[in-house]
Amino acid sequence: MSSKETVVSIGLSAAIVAVESEQPVVLVVAHDGSDDALPFGPFDPAHHRTLESGLRKWVGEQTRFDLGYTEQLYTFGDKGRHTPAGGDKGRQSGGARVVSVGYLALTRRVKEAPETQWRGWYHYFPWEDWRDTRPAMIDSVILPALKKFVKDAPNAEAAELRRERVNVCFGEGWDEERVLERYELLYEAGLVEEFYRDGGKSGAGLGTAMLFDHRRILATAIARLRGKLKYRPVVFELMAPAFTLLELQRAVEALAGLRLHKQNFRRLVAEQGLVEGTGKFSAPARGRPAEMFRFRRGVLRERPAPGLRLGSRRGKTS
Amino acid sequence: MSSKETVVSIGLSAAIVAVESEQPVVLVVAHDGSDDALPFGPFDPAHHRTLESGLRKWVGEQTRFDLGYTEQLYTFGDKGRHTPAGGDKGRQSGGARVVSVGYLALTRRVKEAPETQWRGWYHYFPWEDWRDTRPAMIDSVILPALKKFVKDAPNAEAAELRRERVNVCFGEGWDEERVLERYELLYEAGLVEEFYRDGGKSGAGLGTAMLFDHRRILATAIARLRGKLKYRPVVFELMAPAFTLLELQRAVEALAGLRLHKQNFRRLVAEQGLVEGTGKFSAPARGRPAEMFRFRRGVLRERPAPGLRLGSRRGKTS
DNA sequence: ATATATATACTCTAAATGAGTATTAATTGG
DNA sequence: CCAATTAATACTCATTTAGAGTATATATAT
Numbered sequence: 001m002s003s004k005e006t007v008v009s010i011g012l013s014a015a016i017v018a019v020e021s022e023q024p025v026v027l028v029v030a031h032d033g034s035d036d037a038l039p040f041g042p043f044d045p046a047h048h049r050t051l052e053s054g055l056r057k058w059v060g061e062q063t064r065f066d067l068g069y070t071e072q073l074y075t076f077g078d079k080g081r082h083t084p085a086g087g088d089k090g091r092q093s094g095g096a097r098v099v100s101v102g103y104l105a106l107t108r109r110v111k112e113a114p115e116t117q118w119r120g121w122y123h124y125f126p127w128e129d130w131r132d133t134r135p136a137m138i139d140s141v142i143l144p145a146l147k148k149f150v151k152d153a154p155n156a157e158a159a160e161l162r163r164e165r166v167n168v169c170f171g172e173g174w175d176e177e178r179v180l181e182r183y184e185l186l187y188e189a190g191l192v193e194e195f196y197r198d199g200g201k202s203g204a205g206l207g208t209a210m211l212f213d214h215r216r217i218l219a220t221a222i223a224r225l226r227g228k229l230k231y232r233p234v235v236f237e238l239m240a241p242a243f244t245l246l247e248l249q250r251a252v253e254a255l256a257g258l259r260l261h262k263q264n265f266r267r268l269v270a271e272q273g274l275v276e277g278t279g280k281f282s283a284p285a286r287g288r289p290a291e292m293f294r295f296r297r298g299v300l301r302e303r304p305a306p307g308l309r310l311g312s313r314r315g316k317t318s
Numbered sequence: 319m320s321s322k323e324t325v326v327s328i329g330l331s332a333a334i335v336a337v338e339s340e341q342p343v344v345l346v347v348a349h350d351g352s353d354d355a356l357p358f359g360p361f362d363p364a365h366h367r368t369l370e371s372g373l374r375k376w377v378g379e380q381t382r383f384d385l386g387y388t389e390q391l392y393t394f395g396d397k398g399r400h401t402p403a404g405g406d407k408g409r410q411s412g413g414a415r416v417v418s419v420g421y422l423a424l425t426r427r428v429k430e431a432p433e434t435q436w437r438g439w440y441h442y443f444p445w446e447d448w449r450d451t452r453p454a455m456i457d458s459v460i461l462p463a464l465k466k467f468v469k470d471a472p473n474a475e476a477a478e479l480r481r482e483r484v485n486v487c488f489g490e491g492w493d494e495e496r497v498l499e500r501y502e503l504l505y506e507a508g509l510v511e512e513f514y515r516d517g518g519k520s521g522a523g524l525g526t527a528m529l530f531d532h533r534r535i536l537a538t539a540i541a542r543l544r545g546k547l548k549y550r551p552v553v554f555e556l557m558a559p560a561f562t563l564l565e566l567q568r569a570v571e572a573l574a575g576l577r578l579h580k581q582n583f584r585r586l587v588a589e590q591g592l593v594e595g596t597g598k599f600s601a602p603a604r605g606r607p608a609e610m611f612r613f614r615r616g617v618l619r620e621r622p623a624p625g626l627r628l629g630s631r632r633g634k635t636s
Numbered sequence: 637a638t639a640t641a642t643a644t645a646c647t648c649t650a651a652a653t654g655a656g657t658a659t660t661a662a663t664t665g666g
Numbered sequence: 667c668c669a670a671t672t673a674a675t676a677c678t679c680a681t682t683t684a685g686a687g688t689a690t691a692t693a694t695a696t
Contacts, residue, residue: 008325008327008328008363010326043326049397050397051394051417054395074390075393077328077368077369078367079366079367079368099328099363101393168618263677264655281662284672284673285663285664286662286664286671287673287674288660288662288673288674289662289673301485564642579684579685579687580642580643581646581687589683604639604641604642604696605694606642606643606691606692607693609643
């Protein structure tokens with residue numbers, strides 16, 4: 001059929017994740033004044049056979065940085081929300097509508113790159129870090145505001161739906177994987193800055209805002225990664241070649257935003273055969289040195305779904 | 319930047335799934351002579367706010383058919399594989415490269431539509447149906463051919479990688495979710511027709527071939543659905559409003575391609591509080607009537623991940 | 637009354653989970 | 667050398683969840 005109207009350009013965005021001193025960090029492009037952005041660039045179909053090869057190419061150029069593990073997340077095509085709408089600056093396209101494909105990439109290589117910096121992902125999602133305590137803002141800010149959001153529903157039926165969503169997202173029984181659901185709810189309830197920006201207004205909100213729909217992509221990335229931890233040995237993409245079991249646990253905790261029970265965590269790791277000891281030991285400032293381990297590639301052959309089933313939240317013994 | 323080269327058109331494809339007399343079926347467009355295709359159409363950014371609304375629109379037009387539950391699967395942009403390459407007929411685009419976004423849609427409404435028909439998905443993936451027995455073709459055709467595929471690897475390292483993949487996909491311990499991995503392996507090993515077609519040659523292969531990359535999209539859909547069954551109550555999208563527990567079990571079995579243990583299945587359904595009895599009973603040709611149940615929407619509020627964890631393969635007692 | 641086709645009730649075992657307590661090992665600062 | 671510190675390790679125990687059965691009960695068709 002005709003092509004003029006059906007033509008769009010494709011933007012590729014990547015949430016490039018690493019873990020550094022017990023914080024999950026994401027690579028952002030921080031321009032003067034404007035919001036943080038995920039590295040993104042156009043897909044050039046003339047020069048790339050696949051979307052992923054296009055991604056690797058320009059991420060390499062833009063950040064001088066090789067991607068390791070990558071995974072496609074989602075393709076967003078919304079107009080008017082999260083994406084530069086008609087009247088906006090629209091600087092990423094020559095007028096054509098942009099559809100953005102989000103990717104998750106994991107790396108342990110933490111090189112510097114001009115114009116980019118690593119930032120802890122909990123800057124963007126402060127309500128997602130439950131490692132120390134249930135974040136206070138949930139009770140002080142979020143729940144009251146969501147209560148109002150429920151009350152302001154146009155009718156009783158809509159209110160009931162909203163109530164259900166609030167309960168699933170922030171009610172008892174924290175499900176650490178529902179990162180995207182929670183962000184979407186906060187968006188709709190007008191609790192994040194993007195909501196106002198997309199509506200052409202301005203207003204403050206929770207956490208640090210990002211450009212376009214990038215915070216939504218990041219939320220998708222976190223959710224996906226938190227889920228995948230449980231049945232695929234993806235953490236190891238983020239670890240140094242050798243690490244102590246506690247370092248491994250801290251990395252998992254950082255990503256999941258939860259504390260785990262140490263003994264059970266070790267039991268799990270051991271039973272799954274995920275790691276093998278190198279003979280070496282760590283040299284801590286003080287305290288008993290721990291054995292260094294490495295990932296046992298063999299599991300991939302042996303186990304159908306090797307991963308760290310989590311659960312095992314910590315009790316008293318940390 | 320410039321736009322001419324970065325411009326593509328977007329094709330939306332949908333694997334629309336239903337269950338009919340214990341068979342999972344998918345809606346295909348079957349043209350004269352050519353391969354079966356998933357319903358697909360272009361995304362028109364001028365008229366649709368989101369990709370999904372575009373999908374609903376033309377699926378409605380093309381199949382006179384309302385989609386219920388939908389879920390985005392994956393965005394494929396490969397050139398030369400699964401997609402009309404440069405030299406091909408390329409009839410879906412006006413020259414621009416096509417990127418295809420695949421969707422999964424579930425429905426219980428089985429209306430007729432011109433030019434389309436419902437076909438059992440195991441026509442396309444005969445090796446995926448383990449309900450009666452382990453499909454004979456695995457031992458008689460697939461494994462011997464894959465053995466050869468391993469032997470033909472360019473070097474020892476590649477051979478080891480191939481061996482691992484073969485083992486994960488078809489070795490002991492069938493993981494019903496690895497539908498896509500298996501299809502990709504068979505593709506690379508030259509065991510499906512698409513492999514030859516994409517190479518410009520012709521050759522026979524296992525299962526029924528589909529147009530372009532549609533079989534890959536369908537494989538993705540099946541994998542996703544099989545996974546989702548376990549932690550979201552998606553089966554109910556495919557059931558009539560009221561059903562017997564055995565009907566429910568048969569539907570799950572059809573989708574998963576496995577037999578389940580009846581008593582344990584019921585125990586699970588009951589414990590999870592997924593259904594509630596209507597007072598009514600089925601009227602079978604013979605045999606004891608079973609109570610009719612309906613989906614209990616309440617679980618969505620109560621349980622974090624309500625689903626049918628499967629496992630519980632059948633033993634003697636079917 | 638009998639065969640057929642299910643539905644239901646229970647039982648039993650083995651693993652997996654969740655939450656501890658108790659002990660041991662190594663290092664640093666006095 | 668001793669005490670304080672920081673972890674690593676070893677075990678225990680109760681509770682759930684899975685997996686695989688056996689045994690019965692209920693309804694209909696012939």
